[in-house]
Amino acid sequence: MLAFLLRRISTALLVALTVSSLTFSLNFLSGDPAIALAGESATQEDLQTIREAYGYDKPIPVQYFNWLTGALQGDLGQSHYLNQPVADEIFQRLPTTMTLGLSALVFALVLSIPLGVLAAIRPNSLFDRFALTVAVVGQAMPSFWFALTMMLWFAINWRILPVSGSDTWLHFVMPSIALGYYITPGVMRLTRAGMLEVLRSDFIRTARAKGVSRFSLMFKHALRNAIIPVVSLAAVQFGFMLGGSIVIETIFAINGLGFLAWESIQRADLPMMQAIVLVLSFFYIALTFLADVLNAWLDPRIRIG
Amino acid sequence: MRPMYLALSASLLATTAMPAMAGKAEDTLNWATDKEVAVVDPYFSVTRELVIMGHMGWDGLVLFNNETGEFDPLLATSWEWKSNTEVEFDLREGVVFHDGSTFDADDVVYTINFLADEASGVPAQSVVNWMKSATKIDQYKVRLELVQPFPNAFAYLANEISIMPEGYYENSSIGADGTRDLSKVTPIGTGPYTVSDVRTGKYVNWAKNDQYFAGGPKGTPQIGNINFRTIGESNTQLAELMTGGLDWAWDVPKEQALRLEESGQVQVVNEKTLRISYLAFDVDGSSGQDYFTDQKVRAAFAHAINREAIAKELVGPASVAIHSACHPEQFACSQDVPHYDYNPEKAKALLAEAGYPDGFKFDLYGYREREFTEAVIGDLAAVGIQANLNWLQYSSLLEKVQNGETPVNHMTWGSSSIPDVAAITSHFFSGSSDDPAKDPRTAEALARGDTSVDPEVRKEAYQEALNIIAEEVYWLPMFTYAKYYVFSNDLDFTPTADEIPRLYEASWK
Secondary structure, rough: HHHHHHHHHHHHHHHHHHHHHHHHHHHHHHOOOOHHHHHOEEEEEEEEHHHHOOOOOHHHHHHHHHHHHHHHOOOOOOOOOOOEEEHHHHHHHHHHHHHHHHHHHHHHHHHHHHHHHHHOOOOOOHHHHHHHHHHHHHHHOHHHHHHHHHHHHHHHOOOOOOHOOOHHHHHHHHHHHHHHOOOHHHHHHHHHHHHHHHHHOHHHHHHHHHHHHHHHHHHHHHHHHHHHHHHHHHHHHHHHHHOOOHHHHHOOOOHHHHHHHHHHHHOOOOOHHHHHHHHHHHHHHHHHHHHHHHHHHHHHHHHOO | OEEEEEEEHHHHHHHHHHHOOOOOOHHHHHHHHHHOOOOOOOOOOOOOOHHHHHHHHHEEEEEEEOOOEEEEEOEEEEEEEEOOOOOEEOOOOOEOOOOOEEHHHHHHHHHHHHOOOOOHHHOHHHOOOOOOOEEEEEEEEEEEEEOOOOOOHHHHHOOOOOOOOOOOOOEEEEOOOOEEEEOOOOOOOOEEEEEEEEOOEEEEEEEEOOOOOOOOOOOOOOOOOOEEEOOOHHHHHHHHHHHHOOOOOEEOOHHHHHHHHHHHHHHEEEEEEEEEEEEEOOOOOOOOHHHOOOOHHHHHHHHHOHHHHHHHHHOOOOEEEEOOOOOOOOOOOOOOOOOOOHHHHHHHHHHHOOOOOOEEEEEEEEOOOOHHHHHHHHHHHHHOOOOEEEEEOHHHHHHHHHOOOOOEEEEEEEEHOOOEEOOOHHHOOOOOOOOOOOOOHHHHHHHHHHHHHHHHHHHHHHHHHHHHHHHHHEEEEEEEEEEEEEOOEEEEEEOOOOOHHHHOOEEEE
């Protein structure tokens, strides 16, 4: 088991570093980072000062090697734009993004799992068609448009929610819905499909014959089995939401990792971008791992397999 | 009972969820831009936000007066040029820094000598490297020595050189990569506002400096608090303006600004800026598309593009079409140069003379407002010239421009708010890699203007350079930019052309 864990962790590290090196290379395709840092009115002299100060005058492999050796020693460097240690900045903002991601996930699960279960109980019914419509609309609607529409109604017209910021829980209501709604269709359809399959299985028929109550049949016997792929999907989607919160954080002016990533890209703040990619990669990998463990707990057959 | 409960819940939610109503009621002016501000220091943060905040928290020796076009005394009360490279300043007495320490010559000497030393690490070297040193003559008199004659000295002193208390940067720690960790330096200046709270990248709150000296050109601050925060999305900024969460925003897109104006909920002002738009041609044919080595082709472009219409219809009422390679508001920016009026027929005739009666196809590069560039493309198409648009990030485009890879590029320049042609014409036509023509005649004339402090000598020299540029059409100057400002109906605020909003002069109606 220990060997398995070590193998998984080393693979995770390699994946994170590969992603990071790719991002590093791609960054240079968008132009000279010194120009992006200096702004539009910079002179050649200003640009040269910045190149020398930040090491952009060195070959790209040397720059990457320097960054990598620093990162392996726990030094993620200094943000060129914010003039702050990268690690401090990331850990200061991570809780905000985690709060947004978790609340969006809770919203998505609370909405999609009951919808999926209820749709499976009566397939092709009016409710089933309604649930499928919700799924189709969710998949078709861009999250930024949904976010702005909500803002128009809830913040401007009715004035019951704040427009932007992250000071209170109310500030997270619209962003969580906008972010969570995007993954709702996938989870709902998977729950529905899983429930339909499980409800047709022999052990459900047996349980029903033994007089197990309808609620217990659905939520204790059937859902526990149907939800296994949903757990994997939710874990992956949570990782996606942490990384994909860029748009939502930008729209709602939430001072999290997503907005920081957007700013860093705009400003060609390479140390910050590198670190954000690394952190998000680790989260993604860790969540996938966690999902495997959860699935093994839910279904003992996986442990044996 | 149930509907009542729901109504009660909804009203409770509405009460608690309403955004914090700041503005006049709480004597707090809220403003936002799309950029994060982490380090509140005008030298180590190269953003426009810090130029604005720099003027709120700090004072320079002089202040540019937008109405008179002159420099008013600020921390200096008077000055005298001792030679082309030496100027002596008498300093204002009775000024205190936010920490209570007294301002005097030692602070000026410290600030200038710190900046003049390249090892300071100030990224915008061009803003500071014209200063050689400062020497204390007595407690309220200093001598500033320049590296060489520099006509923009006062413009930089006014816009960019904030005076810090002696020893200000000494306690900042040095990071692993050699840069200073300025987050540990408490912002202290003599300005009309003092930093009351700051959270990295999220907000910077300012409070009125009750000790601010009387009788200065910045006046006496009226509004109790000025809070800045970052809102990356312009739609969100507008939503905050409409709901009272914000009192001031700028750079609002034209259509949105006009819609807001119709609503009557806010004031909307279109104000000129020092930024101009221009087309630069590949005069030496290095891009591989050598159409533009012929002056007739460049002149045909000038006649084909309806600059007036773009300025008025697309940019805004404060925008004007221009003819010389500078902004009309800048010192020595004469518009008395060869003009090319909008005349598509003349453009076609010039193209035929140049050997292109059926036009041609070329690559046009742009980066800023796509709709402006598309209008250019439309006008060119009307005379048979087909532009293939390449839309890039500024950093990518500038590299290509400097490498001579762009046949025509549609660019802009803001002159760092310096009201002098040296900040634009000299930058682009003195033979550097930014110079599309590298014409020795312009370089010589500009050098004459740049090394003199005699206004008449300078005007004459720049006129010569501007005439050559216009005659040869190395650039096609297009129009001045104009910005839409949107702010609360309760706010008394006047925007200025130099794009340094004087928020410290604002007051409530």
